[in-house]
Amino acid sequence: MSHLLIVDDDPNTLASLARAFRLAGHEATVADHAGRALELVRTQSFDLIFSDVVMPDKDGITLLEEMRALGMTAPVVMISGQATVDMAVRATKLGALDFLEKPLSTEKLLLTVENALRLKRLEQENRELRARVGRHEIVWKSEAMRRVMAQVERVAAGESRVCILGETGTGKELIARAIHEGSPRRDGPFITLNCAAVPGELIESELFGHEKGAFTGAASRHLGKFEQAHSGTLFLDEIGDMHGVMQAKLLRVLEEGEIERLGGSGGIRVDVRVVVATHRNLEEQVRNGGFRQDLYHRIFVFPVVLPPLKERKGDLPVLVEHFSRAISQVNGWKPKAFTPAALEAMERYSWPGNVRELRNAVERLLLLAETEVDPETVRAALPQTGASRPSGTLALRVEAFERETIRAELECSHHNMTEAARALGLERSHLYKKCAQLGIDVKGMRRAED
Numbered sequence: 001m002s003h004l005l006i007v008d009d010d011p012n013t014l015a016s017l018a019r020a021f022r023l024a025g026h027e028a029t030v031a032d033h034a035g036r037a038l039e040l041v042r043t044q045s046f047d048l049i050f051s052d053v054v055m056p057d058k059d060g061i062t063l064l065e066e067m068r069a070l071g072m073t074a075p076v077v078m079i080s081g082q083a084t085v086d087m088a089v090r091a092t093k094l095g096a097l098d099f100l101e102k103p104l105s106t107e108k109l110l111l112t113v114e115n116a117l118r119l120k121r122l123e124q125e126n127r128e129l130r131a132r133v134g135r136h137e138i139v140w141k142s143e144a145m146r147r148v149m150a151q152v153e154r155v156a157a158g159e160s161r162v163c164i165l166g167e168t169g170t171g172k173e174l175i176a177r178a179i180h181e182g183s184p185r186r187d188g189p190f191i192t193l194n195c196a197a198v199p200g201e202l203i204e205s206e207l208f209g210h211e212k213g214a215f216t217g218a219a220s221r222h223l224g225k226f227e228q229a230h231s232g233t234l235f236l237d238e239i240g241d242m243h244g245v246m247q248a249k250l251l252r253v254l255e256e257g258e259i260e261r262l263g264g265s266g267g268i269r270v271d272v273r274v275v276v277a278t279h280r281n282l283e284e285q286v287r288n289g290g291f292r293q294d295l296y297h298r299i300f301v302f303p304v305v306l307p308p309l310k311e312r313k314g315d316l317p318v319l320v321e322h323f324s325r326a327i328s329q330v331n332g333w334k335p336k337a338f339t340p341a342a343l344e345a346m347e348r349y350s351w352p353g354n355v356r357e358l359r360n361a362v363e364r365l366l367l368l369a370e371t372e373v374d375p376e377t378v379r380a381a382l383p384q385t386g387a388s389r390p391s392g393t394l395a396l397r398v399e400a401f402e403r404e405t406i407r408a409e410l411e412c413s414h415h416n417m418t419e420a421a422r423a424l425g426l427e428r429s430h431l432y433k434k435c436a437q438l439g440i441d442v443k444g445m446r447r448a449e450d
């Protein structure tokens with residue numbers, strides 16, 4: 001059952017529409033003037049709204065405008081006895097779904113309801129789909145990431161082993177998943193094992209499984225990650241942390257394409273594509289004996305290197321927008337904009353935790369900001385911003401230097417604008433202007449006479 005709202009100043013139209021909708025199994029609420037309709041949409045939610053155009057207190061198009069301004073998203077169908085093309089155009093621009101002319105046929109009305117509700121369902125499904133896909137969506141704009149993504153696309157299509165390298169939080173797991181989803185194995189499973197998170201003595205049974213009674217506590221047969229990943233992809237995360245003994249066992253499996261469960265008798269063939277990742281320098285580990293050279297050659301077939309975020313600042317604005325939208329949607333928050341100066345301040349930060357740190361920072365910033373995220377909010381959430389070495393174009397570095405100089409001077413002069421302006425050799429009005437340009441908050445600053 002759907003909840004419909006009918007707005008019309010003519011009591012006969014209201015009664016006959018309400019009756020037709022109720023007979024068709026819908027719930028119908030009526031409003032005999034625009035003001036009443038506004039009251040209703042403030043407190044109730046409707047699946048579809050029918051509104052007359054010509055009404056004494058307010059015309060239907062202004063009503064639609066005001067309902068949209070209140071954040072009402074339900075589809076609206078306009079009905080009119082004296083529709084003009086101009087009205088129809090205005091209504092369509094405001095997102096009216098349809099424009100029906102009086103007299104209305106019941107058949108046409110019910111068909112309109114059906115179509116509108118189907119469209120609403122489709123939109124809802126699309127939103128859910130996007131939210132699901134969005135979790136694995138890779139967002140980028142920089143040239144460095146364009147090259148990475150081109151590599152990913154090429155390598156995904158084949159069967160070669162891939163080794164993903166990159167600092168913590170650069171998106172290694174996301175890329176591993178993208179390789180699986182872009183591969184002919186996409187309908188098979190994507191199974192992950194974090195080699196650093198499993199204690200040494202458990203990793204063998206995690207990877208290869210065990211038979212019932214294989215060791216104390218093995219109460220039943222357990223399928224290992226290799227078998228779970230059969231016909232799909234096995235992602236071995238933090239491979240650089242794998243124990244030496246396990247490295248030897250993994251090497252044998254990769255060479256033979258067979259695993260053996262603990263306590264089992266005989267090999268089991270598995271069809272698995274292995275993708276590995278590490279934040280460590282594997283070559284160096286090989287040199288100092290921490291990683292087997294033969295295994296290194298087996299897995300290092302196709303390296304994909306994810307650059308740290310500080311080397312691809314071009315991705316920052318699109319990532320901020322992506323996370324901001326996703327976080328607001330999940331939490332039901334009203335979207336807040338990031339000012340250009342705030343984004344610049346974020347670009348000056350070094351992001352040691354890379355994209356993961358950025359995601360967490362965006363969430364913090366959205367919580368801290370009153371209306372929009374400005375440089376002050378960024379400074380409150382990222383204490384290092386001001387202190388980090390400026391990077392980027394000369395203009396940006398000069399600007400960062402100016403900002404720090406003025407801020408330091410304001411500190412020295414105990415936030416006295418007149419004194420700071422004098423020390424800097426500037427007119428006070430010029431200093432105010434500079435502060436506004438550089439995003440320095442001057443609220444609460446004092447003048448000489450204070």
Ligand SMILES: Nc1ncnc2c1ncn2[C@@H]1O[C@H](COP(=O)(O)OP(=O)(O)OP(=O)(O)O)[C@@H](O)[C@H]1O
Pocket residue numbers: 135137138139140166167168169170171172173174175279319322355356359
């Ligand atoms: N380009 C990107 N677009 C969208 N989200 C991203 C991107 N890169 C990373 N993320 C998000 O950042 C977070 C960290 O990514 P991920 O877990 O893949 O990094 P990682 O390199 O595996 O980190 P770690 O080394 O700490 O395991 C995840 O929430 C991921 O969805």
Ligand SMILES: [Mg+2]
Pocket residue numbers: 172173237
């Ligand atoms: Mg990871």
